[in-house]
Amino acid sequence: MAAAEEFFPGIARIQYEPSAGPGDVLCFKHYNADEVLMGRTMEDWLRFSVCYWHSFCGTGADPFGFQTLHRPWNEGTPMESAKKRLHAAFEFFTKLGVKYYTFHDRDMAPEGSTLEESNKNLDEITDLALQLQNQTGVKVLWVTCNLFAHPRYMNGAATNPDCHVLAYAGAQVKKGLDVAKKLGAENFVFWGGREGFLSIHNTDVAAELNHMAAFFKMAVKYKEKIGAKFQFLIEPKPKEPCRHQYDYDAMSVIGFLKHYGLDSHFKLNIEPNHTTLAGHSYEHDIVMASAFGMLGSVDSNTGSPDLGWDTDQFPMDIRNVTMVMKTIIEQGGLQPGGLNFDAKVRRESTDLEDLFIAHVGAMDAFARGLRNAVRIIEDGIVSEMMKKRYSSFSHGFGLKVVEGSSSLEDMEAFIKQNGEPKITSGKQEKYELIFNHYI
Template identity: 60%
Template sequence: MQPPKRARVEKSSSAECQGMICSGRRNVFTLNKSKHRGCEFAFSDILLLLFRRLRTVDTHGCSIPKITSQPLSSNRWLPKAPRQGDSGTMSIQDGQGKGTLDVAHYFDDEGIPAKIPYGGTSSRNHLAFKYYDEDQIVRGKSMREWLRFSVCYWHTMRGVGLDPFGGGTISRPWEDGTDGLENAKRRLRVAFEFMKRLGVPFWTFHDRDIAPEGATLAESGKLLDAVVDLAVELQSSTGISCLWGTANLFSTRRYMNGASTNPDAHVFAYAAAQVKKVMEVTHRLGGQNLVFWGGREGYQSLLNTDVRQELDHMAAFFRMVVAYKAKIGATYQLLLEPKPKEPTAHQYDYDAQTVICFLKTYGLDKDFKINIEPNHTTLAGHCAEHDVVMASKFGMLGSIDANTGVAHLGWDTDCFMADPQQTTLIMKTVLEQGGIAPGGLNFDAKVRRESTALEDMFIAHIQGMDAFAKGLVGAAALLEEGLLPRMVAARYASYAEGFGKRLAEGQASLEECEAFVAEHGEPRLVSGSQEKFQSIFNTYA
């Protein structure tokens, strides 16, 4: 066995990187702290340090050497290790080790209980629920049935705190820094251990979240199958089910001009083939929904875009999805997720009303419903609960990504929802439509970049679950006591009988309206009483 190659440590250049590894050539690295000068480090040791730190330094032109030749695919946050193949993607043979089967110690070592308990409102235990008692009956159903909580894989298991201005800050002990199959399987075991302790019944995923991308479409499919094999076993052993699956059609540069709306038919075909595989594995996992979020389905400029052709192509794509769903015998609900912008300047699925219009225009409204993400709703200039209400009122609310944004910011921050006013309004809508099944409340939310402790993962979900449990109880009381609904009905009482009823039923004419005004004169002013409504609502929220 040959000794490891050594890395020469040279005096730092003018760039100051505060003691981090700040520049590198092949087998040559520079450290900035004077106490390290003259030291030698094994190349493997430096790589291990990089992977464990999960950081990318880019300060004053000083950066860590690239560790991947390919843009990030499913995982927008995690630095990737070198992968086999000339295109920078890993081989199907990579990472065939069994990995660590016992993953409980990752949480045991941090003092996380085997099951997050219900402590009640008097509890001061930050690892206990204050409001969420899964067996508590509310309006004839348990909280567990009403709320149908789900953990998302991408933020929870793949997020490391990257943002546009800095590298990752979060290091998880189960990660080995590679994009291999062994690491993917270990990560999946940890995810199910996390969800089991949290007590959530569902999980959601993108294809490239749970499995690495291969050098070819077929190889990617084999890698995905290998991870799904394990997911089937873990679902069976834990009782946790798949709420929904989705295809990542936005991260890799292949889809920089869109997927189903791409001007290149070759890219369209690739996206369709990728979705075909996701439909199959979601069906195999017993997924109850299949979601489509068009992150690149839009435009940056109208100058180079034929918007009608792109929308026609997107509709054709979804008709193919409907046909293949029937062919494989899948029963999951198909969902579109609106977002007005980011990453494109304008996305075609702008908000709930835009999506409803699209579906009805192309005759797809009987095949799809809508997955609402409140943070996306606020980006469209609405209040967080607007799209939930709008989709529900038109019978199109299928599921909810339970998150929110920061009110004074203009981008997608994916915060855990903690405002009981928001959760009460959302749960009021869910109760009014009789539930959210087969959809659920999926925590498409992430801990903050500065929240690096392992317990933060649990605390964030606990407070989110408590917020919705509190909202459920408040909304149930509001509806049962009926004061606010009666006040709303009173505002529209003039349409309940007489001439107003004929108007509401579409039986009156413009001439009749003119005659009515001639007979009754100027209408009286009636207060909207918004402050009164808000005051009453506050007693429940």
């Protein structure tokens, strides 16, 4: 294949055109990469990344139907198509104007019949990826290993009851960490798709959690051994494919990490579609992870609230992304993480331009959310209301509580002196009305 082959003919680099009309869909109307907001460019606040598996490996197949997306880069032998796919991806990245991409090891290169063959394939394809990165300036936001698709992992990887399988997962992660360092990845993600159980009757939960912690500790040691600087991330999900997954939600993961003394080595990669599957609001896990200083990155997608499975849709809801961006700004940004579009075009969206349209729409949505969040913060109305609501903790007895110098005896004495507290309105509707002003 000639490297100059064009996979998206007729589509030029996507430009910022704020005056474009509603029917103009191959341009940004809100995302202006160089626009400075609160001292940073929009590009730096958002740190957009394209995911490899959905956008370039996805076929549109689902449990009820066959392939609908027939891509020109999926032709030839597995290694030939892997190289075509890589060239197509970098053409897409540069035309879209993003600086980052993410991938699983088995997205990038086909798995061989042995670990050695798989590693050889990965070496060859990542050599090409490194060339394309150097040519284009596009970087790897994060790498992850697929420890869930192969039949060997049907009972889990790090939590598998067979240590032989756990060892294979460790060997695969070792290579993944080497590849991440080679390509200059800024993060490395663990998603435990089958780290959980389908039946409690054949599961030793305590043993599996201990084994998973040991696995993560080995990864930490190897990262230190090779001198890698990327951030480790864990991505929570409550279910699917397992009935129950150990990384259920942000608080479950944070509790696990703190229990096993791993919290200084890991942060969280939050996917809002997973958060809603856990029964939380869209922004819940992002807010909770940030509150504990553990929000490292965001897999920017959404699901259909009326469905009970992971649909991985592109995020287009302005309210949702405004809440996300407000949290990100308040914690000072996501770096070295970013906003990775772990989303797939619908199986009915079969044109190549649909891939661009989906990303443009999502990037514009986040740009609007960023601007909205900046206005909310800079206007200060909500923050002043919040400050007033919690003002009793800023002085006197409340300050003693915050500082940890009060006791239950002190509280009893305070109530005897001051009596029953007066009822104070939470003003929920006022907060909601003010928030809607910015949308």
